[in-house]
Amino acid sequence: MSLLDDPLILIFVILFVGSFIGQLEYKGVNLGASGVLLFAMVLGHFGYQIPAIVQNLGLSLFIVAVGLQAGPRFFRMMRSSGLVFAILALVIIVIAIITTIIVSKIFNLSAPLSLGLMTGALTSTPGLAAALEATNDPIVSVGYGIAYPFGVIAVVLFVQLFPKVLKVDLEKDLQKTLSPVKHKSTLKNMTIKVENNIAHKKTLKELQRTIKNSAIISRVIRGDRNFLGRNDTVLLIGDEIIAVGYPEDLNKLKEAVGKEVTTDVNIRENIKMHRVTVDSPYMIGKSLREIKLREKYNVTVTRLERAGYEFPPAAAWRFERGDVLTVVCSPERIKGVQELFGTRQHEEANIHIFSLSIILLLGILIGMIPIHIPGLGSMTLGVAGGPLLIAIIIGHFGKVGPIQARFYQPSNRVIRDVGLVLFLAGAGTTAGSGLVEVVVNEGVGLIIGGALITLIPMFVSFIIAKKLFHLSIIHSLGAICGGMTSTPGLGACNTLVNTDDPAIAYAAAYPIALIFVAIASQFLVLIL
Template identity: 60%
Template sequence: MFILDEPLVLLFVIIALGMLIGQWSIKGVGLGSSAVLFVAMVFGHYGYEISSVVQNLGLSLFIVAVGLQAGPRFFKMIKTSGIIFGIIGVVIVALAGFTTLIVASVMDLSPALSAGIMTGAMTSTPGLAAALEATGDPIASVGYGIAYPFGVLAVVLFVQLFPKVLKVDLMKDLNRKSSPIRRTSSPDVMTIEVTNDAVHKRTLKELRLAEGTSAVISRVIRGDRTIISLSDTVIMKGDRLVAVGNKRDLAHLRDEVGKEVPTNFSNHDNIKLRKVTVESEAVVGKSLRELALRRTYGVTVTRIERVGFEFNQNPGWRLEQGDILTVVSSEGRLDELESLLSTKKLEVTNIHLFSLALILLIGILIGMIPLYIPWLGTITLGIAGGPLLVALVIGHYGKLGPIRARFFQPSNQVIGDIGLALFLAGAGTTAGAGIVEIIQQEGARILLAGAIITAVPLIGGFFIAKKLFHLSMVHSLGALCGGMTSTPGLGALNSLVETDDPAIAYAAAYPFALIFVALMSQLIVLFL
């Protein structure tokens, strides 16, 4: 058609048709945004082509969004029990890579096609992006497109059918097994009477009590008065400090200032402890220090929970939507704080174009630096790996110099969705030019390779989680979905149990698998 010769018309026709088809689902399973790739391949078969500049722009935007989203959690997970799930995610990807090398050698598949099949079996678009850049061969998209549907269906069916085959009651098994996920529990509370002369008539700011530990002084009881602890609160001998934290840190604080006395709040019912969920976009990305909750609202944050993991209160902690803060103050002040954190504002995006441009620029420049790997030769991170690395680091810190990278979740979603659509449209038209010939040449070998590369890490990863780490069936399947980067699989698992354990295991494994599969696709090309 003549109208499709206009590049912008062609681009948006492909994206619109792809997103329309992606909304269709059969029993909850659909292609989602990956449908854009399949539509683009059809157009590519008939000779239409999207500029490589558009494809590379989309790739960079999508990869940066992935890095900014994973950054805040990725490094924190390494320091917590979530590393167990991260290890499982990495092992699953390693199994997929090892299986791909064997299958490619036995079936004599090209490096680009092999890497594409693996990323399709793992349903990983970042992996496909890395494979395309490493090979420069559009056949990787063909492998991805053929293996992708099987990868989606295999995980969904495995999650739903395997517990039935083994006749496992998921909830009973979950309650019977010890969990590596640290659950929220009532905080330890200790009341300490001040007897140390060195503490007398000094402010909490001057004393710096329990700094760097989990212990937080939430209130000061002086006679019949209860005082919310602020940085300028003066401590007197005979005061009773009510502290919250773990037992070891509380014991250290007690030894530093005085002696433990019985805790009795019967005369101080105006002081309450409440859990408040962060929902307001106005505070997302801001640190507790920036919000100055003690000074402004007279409340004390004693602990923070994110995706089922508990962390000690830290002034530098930057809030994300869904964080749960345990706070102590009077009823009225807690109501005021809850209004601040939970009231939704009209502003839902905060894309900082200057920061985004700098992240992309620095990432692309770093991606151009040659890296020598012994026995493998020289490689570069490219326009996928470079921006991903930079986005992970900056996403972790939130702000570096003039770069602000802690965007609201809707902002990341906008950047990622636009980038992904542009990338898939370009990759699809390029791959579509030779798809018929490839299928005719390779035929059933591609389908068989995709089935094997999906099945081995799927089954192997599950048994490693179950037998090596002794996880419950629910946690094993949740980690498996994260390791296979399968959101449809998680959705299927969530429908089987009424608990957030699958989502927590998925969230812990997913960032590791997401990053490692992109690296693995490049390693496969080097080894083959």
């Protein structure tokens, strides 16, 4: 009996060696967590097995973390200018599905093997999880392991080489192309003198409703008085207002109200600007409209910073832990605001086990409900799809009753990464027992099929992005990286231009790809 016959030792040996393999880089490209899968498949070939319960536990944790990560952005993005990138991601998935069906027929591949190729070609671990559960066949992991390395490398090379083949100046192409992206880091201040009758004797709320502008009026200066801009504050001709917003919104406000002026606010300062971090679990998931800061605390929020981007805050936006608010108020009121948003009790860990357990339980129960599809039969969302759906919905609201669904990003990453490697270790050892036989029988077909499922969606979606959506090359490449769920591809894309445009396109496309690859995996089981 060897040491590896002990399941606990086997797990940590796989995680240690697999993660080491995943960290090895060649020209900036590495296998990441898939190194664990590949090494586990090798040990699986020699008869070593991880208990199934470990794989299922890892799958549940990983899928919930993915859903909680995507939830806050998913529905908001669907209502924003990022919709075009979401559509492009969906196009990539649809083309991948069609290509997979064709490849399956041409090379006479089984459904599990075909699904593995598709999820590996799209570098989608949630898709692998859904495919494994839908087919209950470990051979899915073999297809994934074969297609994944090419999927990673092909996207990086496509991003780096395709612009050179086209001989296009990416900066000039970006400037001359109408961008669907409203940049998040260009919020400005402007002091405007009220000279037009449209604003005279109107409240700030009435003015905003009249000119339909998202700029925030934080302060009003009248003579030597400097007071907070509230919804019921009445403006008079001769007042000066200090507004915060995107340049185009500030210019629209200026044209409607009066003219820009220069004012030294500090001379008449009885209201100060402060930065407050959202840390209290009681504030997670609440909106500005719900807590009524202006009415109850006489405070105006002028900016919201999230993940490095600044936004003019909308009343309906829900807070996430770690958001940084720029607030304007009198010095004596800031302490109450800090107490409101600050942590009310010390917590060493930001993982709410009660909430995590309920989300998992609800998701698994929802995943067991059969869904009838006319002409194709019935399917279930399963252990992968059910928790993913519930996590997205609850993650969107942030807090539902006693369920808290928004953790610090590092905490969510811990759940995701631990769940991922446990799942891959189990999936790899299970698949490894049939690895050599499958590769010997289907070797050439698997390699060519995986390459086609990677390349065809990239080229076709690029043409659609340019010809149908008229996107710039850099926006097209960013969205393609998101649709292919390729973080290495995004890294290569970021080196091409000195802007955040690739990251914004990627962030809009990525959640759609995460979710719909998992759905596609279950759907294809009924077709293939």
